[in-house]
Amino acid sequence: MNSFNYFRPLLSKVQGVPSKNQRLLIWAGFQVRQAGLTYKQQIECMEKASHQLQDDQQAQDGFKSDFKAYLNSIKPDKITCFLREVSDFPLFLFIYTTLINVVYNQVxxxxxxxEPIMQTVLIGWSLCLQTIVVYLIYKGLLTYMATDPKRSTLGFWLILMVCFGLYLGSIYISNHVEGTWFSCPLWLWVLLTMAWAVFSVIWMRKKEESI
Known part of the structure; x- marks a missing residue:
């Protein structure tokens, strides 16, 4: 699940549906967010779903099969889907790795x-492993939350606990992994990751607006 897709309003952009079909609309939103579409295309798909679900006699199985077929017909190729899926990585790298990990620990x-500030960032297996594993955990958690699970169930809290355990485990393992590829001045690392994050956000918005 892409961060931008998760935090952008989607259901609130379309007309409401009868309460009987509310879960179907949420399901449609999850499918749309996972399809690798632009935000404009997502809104169009949700408008189509909302229109179909105005009928409270809409059959659940029929709607799901038809909607999946429609998404498959407009879904971009796998490479485009992958690039859009990981388009939030530069922002994650800056927020988590740079601010939460490097700046917090070294500044x-x-x-x-x-005590003296550590002026150099060591780039190696430890930092790389922790960043990638935590990024995958974060993506998995976003995907789960996008299904709008019931917060009152035991399964919901168990999944959160498992994710938190995996997060702590990744930190523990990465702290015991040795091997440095190169070092980078702290100020340069912060500047580069921040610039990459800002550029990726601006580029993605302009690209979607041009479609």
């Missing part, structure tokens, strides 16, 4: 303890 903690 904020030393400053709070009145």
């Amino acid at each position: 904020l903690i030393p400053v709070s303890q009145q």
Whole structure:
């Protein structure tokens, strides 16, 4: 699940449906977010779904099969889907790896303890492994949350606990992995990752607006 697709309003952009079909509309939203479509195409698909679901006699199986067939007919190729799926990685890299991991550990903690700031970022297996694993956990959690699970069930909290356990495990394992590829000045690392994140967001918006 792409971060931009998850946090962008989708259901609120279309007409409501009878309460009987509300879960079907949520299901349609999940399918649309997973299809690798632009935001404009997602809105169009949801408008189509909302129109069909105005009929409270709409058969569930018939709607799902027809809607999946419609999405498959407009879905882009696999490479495009993959690129759109990982288009949020630069933003994740800046927020998690740079701000939460590097800046917090190498700047904020030393400053709070009145110790010298670590001026160099070590790029190696440890940082790479932790970034990739946490990114995959984050994507999986977004995908699960997009299904609009019931928060009151035990399964919901078990899944959150499993994700948190995997997160802690990834940190533990990455801290015990050795091997540095190269080093980078802290200021340069922050500047590069921030620039990449900003560029990716602007580029994606312009690309979608041009479609």
